[in-house]
Amino acid sequence: MSEMIDVARSSVQTWHSDQMGHMNVQFYMEHASQGLAALAVHLGLGPRFISAESARLIAHDHHVRFLREQRPGAPFTIRAGVLDVRDYGLRVYLEMYNTISKEIAATFAADVELLDEDSRETKPLPAKAKAAAKAMTIELPQHGAPRGLELAAPRKAPTLEEAAEIGLVFTWQGEVQLDQCDAQGFLLPRHFMGIVSDSIPNLLGQTNGQDRSKNDKVGGAALEYHFHYHSYPRAGDVLTLRSGLKSVSTKTYIWGHWLFNLETGKSIATAEAVAIALDLVERKAIPVPEEMRIRLEGMVAPGLGV
Known part of the structure; x- marks a missing residue:
């Protein structure tokens, strides 16, 4: 070695x-x-x-x-x-x-x-x-x-219809910009991750009623991500993201995200992430607030995965 x-x-x-x-x-x-x-x-x-x-x-x-x-x-x-x-x-x-x-x-x-x-x-x-x-x-x-995620073989590429059937939330949508792409016009890896990151405030707002702009004491942080890229979008493509909860415990929760081409319905990427609640003053992880955990437990989407 x-x-x-x-x-x-x-x-x-x-x-x-x-x-x-x-x-x-x-x-x-x-x-x-x-x-x-x-x-x-x-x-x-x-x-x-x-x-x-x-x-x-x-x-x-x-x-x-x-x-x-x-x-x-x-x-x-x-x-x-x-x-x-x-x-x-x-x-x-x-x-x-x-x-x-x-x-x-x-x-x-x-x-x-x-x-x-x-x-x-x-x-x-x-x-x-x-x-x-x-x-x-x-x-x-x-x-x-891997620690909080199981890296199994990727599932069959999902469809927008399947996302709707299992109750995933509409969390992001936008056009791929040229400055987000490589020299050949394909979306860069940074921006796959950026799309998911930018979706989180909408995801929390729609599933938990949270507005992160109103709370400077408690936030969140990702501990682990798994991304699988099914296809590579280009500048001008319009993408749409559907997100949901895979599981929740007293300390962590796992979000799942499915990214699609809005026009064709083609799967672009699937991802999941382990997240924690974060004390923004002490800069340390804290247990998932009980009220939030109870609410989230009722939102687990069956069949969600990478």
């Missing part, structure tokens, strides 16, 4: 922060994507390969854990390694750590494939890339393993 290599370094900016006062989940995903681009260079799949072959490594599944909240000014580094090598892709691992304290902030395990830049068709990995990847193989650290 080899050692992980550093693939990205930056710091948390004030505009990365959300209403909870810490870096929003979409920016973790953005920096992980930058780390993947640098990892690709080490595998011989960097910009020169992309230009010559019109193909790049693209994730079709992400498992993310958030271990420590990141506040503005925090310096961080991302390191990476390879968990598994396949003919048409890799399972890679990245982790964000504080550059000074070395504390782990977040982990990312991703199934990535070599895809044609325009058609998104899968291409085989070059032999040299597979050899380089095998030389970078690591074991999955315990802190990167």
Whole structure:
């Protein structure tokens, strides 16, 4: 087994922060994507390969854990390694750590494939890339393993009709903007996560009557996410999100999210997330308020999953 290599370094900016006062989940995903681009260079799949072959490594599944909240000014580094090598892709691992304290902030395990830049068709990995990847193989650290989620094989892509049948809530809708996309006009991973993050105030409002803008003492935070990408929307597509509750306990609850193309009804992505209630003054997790938990228990949607 080899050692992980550093693939990205930056710091948390004030505009990365959300209403909870810490870096929003979409920016973790953005920096992980930058780390993947640098990892690709080490595998011989960097910009020169992309230009010559019109193909790049693209994730079709992400498992993310958030271990420590990141506040503005925090310096961080991302390191990476390879968990598994396949003919048409890799399972890679990245982790964000504080550059000074070395504390782990977040982990990312991703199934990535070599895809044609325009058609998104899968291409085989070059032999040299597979050899380089095998030389970078690591074991999955315990802190990167699933904790609150079960990473089963993805379910059949859902439909809007199914979302309505199980009572999912309409939580977000909008047009994919060009500045949310890569050079080929496909939505970037950051914004899949951003859509879900932006939906949460509507989800809480419609399921629990909460208005986060009226409460500066108690909020929430995500501990873990699982995303599966069924297709890749482009600039100009109009997307719509349906969300619901998968389960709730005294300490955590698991939200599920299904993203669709509004015009075609095609499934874009499925996701689920473990969340906690957060004391915004003490900056610590608190039990799910009993009144909220009782209300949520009656809203569990059967069949919800990634």
